[in-house]
Amino acid sequence: MxxxxxxxxxxxxxxxxxxxxxxxxATRWADEVVIMDKGxxxxxxxxxxxxGEKVCIRPVPYSEQAGHENITDLPGLVQNDWxxxxxxxxxxxxxxxxxxxxxxxxxxxxxxxxxxxxxxxLFGLNCSNPASGVCHYPYLFHRRRAQVTGEIHNSIHxxxxxxxxxxxxxxxxxxxxxxxxxxxxxxxxAMHYFEAETxxxxxxxxxxxQSFKNIExxxxxxxxxxxNWLPFYCAQVSYxxxxxxxxxxxxxxxxxxxxxxxxLRAHLLASEWTGVADHPALPAPPNSLSVPxxxxxxxxxxxLPYFLIKCAMLLQRLQPWRH
Numbered sequence: 174m175x176x177x178x179x180x181x182x183x184x185x186x187x188x189x190x191x192x193x194x195x196x197x198x199a200t201r202w203a204d205e206v207v208i209m210d211k212g213x214x215x216x217x218x219x220x221x222x223x224x225g226e227k228v229c230i231r232p233v234p235y236s237e238q239a240g241h242e243n244i245t246d247l248p249g250l251v252q253n254d255w256x257x258x259x260x261x262x263x264x265x266x267x268x269x270x271x272x273x274x275x276x277x278x279x280x281x282x283x284x285x286x287x288x289x290x291x292x293x294x295l296f297g298l299n300c301s302n303p304a305s306g307v308c309h310y311p312y313l314f315h316r317r318r319a320q321v322t323g324e325i326h327n328s329i330h331x332x333x334x335x336x337x338x339x340x341x342x343x344x345x346x347x348x349x350x351x352x353x354x355x356x357x358x359x360x361x362x363a364m365h366y367f368e369a370e371t372x373x374x375x376x377x378x379x380x381x382x383q384s385f386k387n388i389e390x391x392x393x394x395x396x397x398x399x400x401n402w403l404p405f406y407c408a409q410v411s412y413x414x415x416x417x418x419x420x421x422x423x424x425x426x427x428x429x430x431x432x433x434x435x436x437l438r439a440h441l442l443a444s445e446w447t448g449v450a451d452h453p454a455l456p457a458p459p460n461s462l463s464v465p466x467x468x469x470x471x472x473x474x475x476x477l478p479y480f481l482i483k484c485a486m487l488l489q490r491l492q493p494w495r496h
Contacts, residue, residue, distance in 0.1 A: 177277040178204040179313070180251035183259045186211040186235070189220060191261040196224040199259075202270045203227065207251050211235045244328045248316035255281075257313050258329070259348070265289075268346040273313055276338055285318035286311045286331040290342035294351045295359070295408060298401045307342050325369045363412055367419040377424040384413040384420075 181203035183195055192208075199206045206228045208221050212235040221228050231250040233243065247256070255277060259265070269289065276287060288309040292299060300306030311319070311329040320330040331337045340346065353359040374380050391409045422430075436453065443452030 176274065177255055177281050178253040179255045179257055179273070179277070180205040180207055180253040181257045181259065182207040182209055182247060182251055183261060184209040184211065184233075185213065185217060185261050187213045187215040187217060188261040189213075189216040192217050192220050194264060195259070195261055196221065196228065198264055200225050200227050202267075203257065205229065205252050207231055209233055209247070209250060243323065245321055245323050248321055251316065254315050254317055255313065256316050259312065260350075262352045263291075263348050263350050265348045266345050268343070269340065269348060272340050272346055276340070277313075280338070283336060284338055285315050285333065285336040286329065286338075287313035288337060288339040289313055290340055290347040291350050292342075292344075292347045294349065295353055296356065296404050297354055298404060300401060300405055307347065309339055309342075310348075311337075312348065324373065325366070359408060363415055366412075367415050370416050371419050371423045374420055374423065377420050380420050381417050384417045387413050 181199045185192060185208060208230045210218060210230050210232055218230060221230055273287060289312040291308050291310050293306050314329050320332055322328050388410050440453050440455050443449040
């Protein structure tokens with residue numbers, strides 16, 4: 174029985190600093206390596222052209238950073254039905270690739286999608302609790318059987334959950350996701366993601382409530398995350414808050430702040446500086462989202478960071494007693 178062929182595809186834009194490592198592993202195992210390029214200008218494409226005949230470049234329209242690509246075009250960019258979707262932040266281990274090959278060779282006809290374990294790194298750190306630092310993503314999928322949508326963070330779907338398989342995590346059987354070595358790159362990328370997150374929001378109130386539920390969940394498990402809890406907690410909670418802020422702004426109207434300030438300047442100049450008798454009225458703020466049922470949660474969570482810091486300091490003082 175011939176081995177199932179796999180196309181490896183990675184969206185990229187100006188990834189000269191990282192594309193070398195991606196090509197180094199992908200050309201060793203994939204039957205086809207597709208670079209979904211958004212108009213790179215930094216030498217990325219030169220490196221891809223020199224990587225061998227397996228590598229092909231598929232130009233796609235420029236878009237802002239991750240989260241803005243049109244993933245629905247992806248099935249038409251590859252030659253093989255089975256596709257391994259990745260990013261330039263990631264390196265799969267040899268055991269993971271072997272596990273992917275084995276499950277497809279054994280059960281290809283029964284499956285539409287394979288969930289791949291992903292070991293998450295942020296700022297050079299991995300969360301020491303596997304339950305928090307490892308997640309499964311539908312990286313390996315059949316382009317004709319799985320559903321590919323433009324939904325951010327959730328773009329590949331199986332129409333029948335029974336036709337999926339989840340590869341067990343092991344330290345040497347996973348994708349290493351090496352994201353954002355510094356805080357600045359995290360924030361810059363998050364800004365692009367916030368815009369993408371709000372594209373498909375249908376119910377702002379519901380989405381805001383969900384973000385506060387996410388913050389509550391993050392807060393409940395944070396003390397299980399080991400000594401590296403602080404950067405992960407701050408990054409995850411701030412992301413949810415940033416998302417809420419963008420949802421609120423979109424619901425209110427993105428130009429409302431500028432319009433209010435324009436009217437307020439006109440009012441102040443006319444009423445206080447130019448002496449115009451019939452000056453414009455002081456503008457009233459527009460109606461805005463309040464999401465009252467989320468307010469008590471926000472008030473409770475506001476006290477949590479102080480509690481966490483106190484706990485961390487206490488654990489440090491107790492450290493000698495552990496030996």
